[in-house]
Amino acid sequence: MWLDLSTGVNPWPWPIPGDLPGALWLRLPSRADEENLIAAAREAYAIPTGAEVVAASGTQSLIQWLPQLASDGPVAIVEPTYNEHAAAWRMGGHEVIACADFDELPQAVRYAVVVNPNNPDGRVISRAVLARVAAQLRERGGWLVVDEAFADIEPDVSVVELCADLPVVVLRSFGKFYGLAGLRLGFAVASQDIARRIALVLGPWPCSGPALSIGTAALGDRVWAGHTRVALQTQARKLDAVLSEAGFAIAGGTGLFRLARRADASEVHASLATKYIWCRRFDWADDLLRFGLPAGDGEPERLAAALGLLR
Amino acid sequence: MWLDLSTGVNPWPWPIPGDLPGALWLRLPSRADEENLIAAAREAYAIPTGAEVVAASGTQSLIQWLPQLASDGPVAIVEPTYNEHAAAWRMGGHEVIACADFDELPQAVRYAVVVNPNNPDGRVISRAVLARVAAQLRERGGWLVVDEAFADIEPDVSVVELCADLPVVVLRSFGKFYGLAGLRLGFAVASQDIARRIALVLGPWPCSGPALSIGTAALGDRVWAGHTRVALQTQARKLDAVLSEAGFAIAGGTGLFRLARRADASEVHASLATKYIWCRRFDWADDLLRFGLPAGDGEPERLAAALGLLR
Numbered sequence: 001m002w003l004d005l006s007t008g009v010n011p012w013p014w015p016i017p018g019d020l021p022g023a024l025w026l027r028l029p030s031r032a033d034e035e036n037l038i039a040a041a042r043e044a045y046a047i048p049t050g051a052e053v054v055a056a057s058g059t060q061s062l063i064q065w066l067p068q069l070a071s072d073g074p075v076a077i078v079e080p081t082y083n084e085h086a087a088a089w090r091m092g093g094h095e096v097i098a099c100a101d102f103d104e105l106p107q108a109v110r111y112a113v114v115v116n117p118n119n120p121d122g123r124v125i126s127r128a129v130l131a132r133v134a135a136q137l138r139e140r141g142g143w144l145v146v147d148e149a150f151a152d153i154e155p156d157v158s159v160v161e162l163c164a165d166l167p168v169v170v171l172r173s174f175g176k177f178y179g180l181a182g183l184r185l186g187f188a189v190a191s192q193d194i195a196r197r198i199a200l201v202l203g204p205w206p207c208s209g210p211a212l213s214i215g216t217a218a219l220g221d222r223v224w225a226g227h228t229r230v231a232l233q234t235q236a237r238k239l240d241a242v243l244s245e246a247g248f249a250i251a252g253g254t255g256l257f258r259l260a261r262r263a264d265a266s267e268v269h270a271s272l273a274t275k276y277i278w279c280r281r282f283d284w285a286d287d288l289l290r291f292g293l294p295a296g297d298g299e300p301e302r303l304a305a306a307l308g309l310l311r
Numbered sequence: 312m313w314l315d316l317s318t319g320v321n322p323w324p325w326p327i328p329g330d331l332p333g334a335l336w337l338r339l340p341s342r343a344d345e346e347n348l349i350a351a352a353r354e355a356y357a358i359p360t361g362a363e364v365v366a367a368s369g370t371q372s373l374i375q376w377l378p379q380l381a382s383d384g385p386v387a388i389v390e391p392t393y394n395e396h397a398a399a400w401r402m403g404g405h406e407v408i409a410c411a412d413f414d415e416l417p418q419a420v421r422y423a424v425v426v427n428p429n430n431p432d433g434r435v436i437s438r439a440v441l442a443r444v445a446a447q448l449r450e451r452g453g454w455l456v457v458d459e460a461f462a463d464i465e466p467d468v469s470v471v472e473l474c475a476d477l478p479v480v481v482l483r484s485f486g487k488f489y490g491l492a493g494l495r496l497g498f499a500v501a502s503q504d505i506a507r508r509i510a511l512v513l514g515p516w517p518c519s520g521p522a523l524s525i526g527t528a529a530l531g532d533r534v535w536a537g538h539t540r541v542a543l544q545t546q547a548r549k550l551d552a553v554l555s556e557a558g559f560a561i562a563g564g565t566g567l568f569r570l571a572r573r574a575d576a577s578e579v580h581a582s583l584a585t586k587y588i589w590c591r592r593f594d595w596a597d598d599l600l601r602f603g604l605p606a607g608d609g610e611p612e613r614l615a616a617a618l619g620l621l622r
Contacts, residue, residue: 004338013337025525026324027315028492057368057495057517064514068379084514091511181339182520184368200402203375203395206368208519209493214336 003299004292006280008119008150008257010232011295013179014218024209033212040219041187045172046155050164052195055215056206059149059173059186060084065201066145066169067092069194073110073142078102078125080284081115082147089113101125102133110142117150117157120259120282120290121252127159134166143167143194152177153229153255163189169198174211176256177228178218185211232256235293238300243291246307257292265289268307275306314610315603317591319430319461319568321543322606324490325529335520344523351530352498356483357466361475363506366526367517370460370484370497371395376512377456377480378403380505384421384453389413389436391595392426393458400424412436413444421453428461428468431570431593431601432563438470445477454478454505463488464540464566474500480509485522487567488539489529496522543567546604549611554602557618568603576600579618586617 038053047053056062067075067089074095077086086096089111097106102125105112112133117124134144148170151158162168170189175181185207188198207215218224232255239258240250248260262268265288269281280290294300349364358364367373378386378400385406388397397407400422408417413436416423423444428435445455459481462469473479481500486492496518499509518526529535543566550569551561559571573579576599580592591601605611 007339009338016333016336022327023493025327025491025493027320028318028486057372057519060514060516061368061372064512088514175339180336182334182336184516184519201375203371203399205371205495208368208495208522210521211519 001276003277003294003302005294005303006278007181007292008254009176009181009292010179010228010256011293012228012231014221014224016180016214017217020210020213024213027209028205029207029209029212033209034207037207037212037216040216041172044219044225045158045160045187045189047189048161048164050191051160051189052192054188054195054198054202056186056188056202057208057211058175058184059147059171061202061206062171062186062188062198063088065198067094069197069201070094070111070143071141073140074108075111075113076106076109077112078114078118080120080282082119085113085115085147102129105133105136110137110140111145112137113145113147115147115149116159117154117254119150120257120280122254122259123252124157127162130159130168131162131166134162134168138167143169145169145171147171149173149176150254150256152225153232160189163191167191167194169194174215180214180218183211183214184208185215229255232293235295239291239293242300242304242307251288253290257290259288259290261287263287272306277303277306312587314588314605314613316605316614317589318492318603319565320487320492320603321490321539321567322604323539323542325532325535327525328528331521331524335524338520339516340518340520340523344520345518348518348523348527351527352483355530355536356469356471356498356500358500359472359475361502362471362500363503365499365506365509365513367497367499367513368519368522369486369495370458370482372513372517373482373497373499373509374399376509378405380508380512381405381422381454382452384451385419386422386424387417387420388423389425389429391431391593393430396424396426396458413440416444416447421448421451422456423448424456424458426458426460427470428465428565430461431568431591433565433570434563435468438473441470441479442473442477445473445479449478454480456480456482458482460484460487461565461567463536464543471500474502478502478505480505485526491525491529494522494525495519496526540566543604546606550602550604553611553615553618562599564601568601570599570601572598574598583617588614588617
């Protein structure tokens with residue numbers, strides 16, 4: 001039986017009620033269903049007045065559409081990061097300029113993308129820097145995309161408050177923090193103008209009935225969210241302890257995954273795979289591995305044992 | 312309590328198992344999940360070798376993307392029909408030329424769209440005509456889109472067999488025939504070249520875990536499909552009898568809805584609404600109404616009574 005530590009999905013999902021109304025599957029979602037979800041998202045993500053929220057069947061579908069909505073012009077992407085951003089912008093005909101940070105925004109770019117906190121290293125670019133970049137891009141008629149897929153664990157990192165006044169599109173993933181990646185639900189937060197264009201290209205009924213209902217209930221469950229933040233951070237520290245003991249240096253991460261460095265990371269990856277433990281490696285660094293949280297019965301011990309044998 | 316006859320969704324849904332595996336909600340759908348669904352769709356829709364199938368979160372999301380994938384050039388749409396096609400092509404920057412049929416394909420067009428059988432009138436354009444149109448559009452470097460949202464009830468109408476050799480994109484809706492519109496699942500069938508471009512723009516994980524699992528099982532249930540075709544056609548004839556008795560002329564339709572003509576259709580629509588029965592009217596014809604199938608306990612009688620009082 002595989003222990004899959006290759007994802008950044010919360011292993012302790014929000015508990016879906018056993019008695020979902022059958023009508024959620026049968027009828028097309030209504031406008032009221034969608035409005036209820038948006039209201040819950042506004043509250044959970046502390047969306048300011050003047051910014052709007054658009055729901056989609058997963059953040060990925062928004063990543064696919066944004067470059068199509070954009071006018072011509074290059075995009076700067078802070079890398080290394082989740083590689084679907086660059087793929088989508090290239091497919092949309094944009095030149096992609098990789099950069100290590102936003103200290104100097106390349107002169108040519110009209111758009112910029114940052115995952116914040118970043119995947120896989122957890123690096124956070126400050127709100128002040130992002131506001132400056134967004135203001136520069138506004139001058140050039142472009143936008144800043146801030147993918148906050150992993151911001152739920154550290155809500156203070158979110159820059160949704162910038163969306164009302166600056167051309168900032170914040171992406172929020174539902175499935176990762178709520179542990180329901182199969183549900184397919186994500187959000188874009190942006191000014192009214194940008195949000196309405198996103199809603200138009202998505203078209204009617206982008207989200208399933210169950211996604212609207214479960215999303216509304218889960219986003220409204222602030223007690224669960226509070227407990228879960230603490231539990232994930234605690235578990236992440238336990239994972240750090242296991243990795244450190246196994247000779248890794250913790251190189252970053254978020255409450256949903258840890259990035260760890262060891263010179264022989266490639267061999268560790270291969271060795272863990274022989275023990276049916278799957279973590280993530282990177283083609284741009286042979287000394288790094290990313291581990292999701294082992295959380296089920298005996299999982300941390302299983303990882304520890306598998307790593308212990310390697311020392 | 313409203314009786315909603317404004318949709319074309321089967322009121323007798325495929326029965327979702329009560330014991331869906333929880334993992335469907337939790338983890339990202341796997342490639343195997345998607346391959347199983349595609350295999351079931353190939354079988355159910357009789358997809359020929361040489362054509363490929365792409366799954367999406369509802370046909371609507373494919374309708375939104377197709378005009379973006381298309382090169383420049385006008386599109387001919389056989390109207391009146393489902394109005395989201397024209398909206399999406401206009402949004403994609405294409406000139407939309409409405410036409411009554413394909414007897415003469417406008418010279419200027421590079422693309423064409425037909426809903427077959429058509430919504431709302433059930434009109435069917437023959438496979439021979441569609442093959443001729445597709446061949447003409449191939450000469451112009453374009454495609455033909457055939458939206459078969461209502462073809463499940465009359466599978467012989469389907470032109471999926473054209474997809475292997477001609478630039479034909481067939482759209483198949485899962486939710487209407489299977490009565491699961493809230494699930495959000497639909498398919499595009501096309502040549503390998505076009506299908507791969509569609510898959511690329513949709514990106515990874517377009518469908519939810521439950522949609523992949525339920526879709527796979529339902530599409531594999533040929534016994535249910537056979538019974539359901541008969542039951543829907545029988546119920547459609549019963550609805551025709553009620554409408555005829557109420558002074559309507561049946562103007563067309565499919566096994567999932569009927570189009571009915573009566574000079575005072577607007578007043579009938581308003582009167583039914585006062586009795587909490589909702590059917591569909593059209594802004595391009597004040598003598599037509601579209602009725603979905605009344606199927607629950609007492610629903611046909613309720614419609615008959617409401618219409619009887621109007622005579």
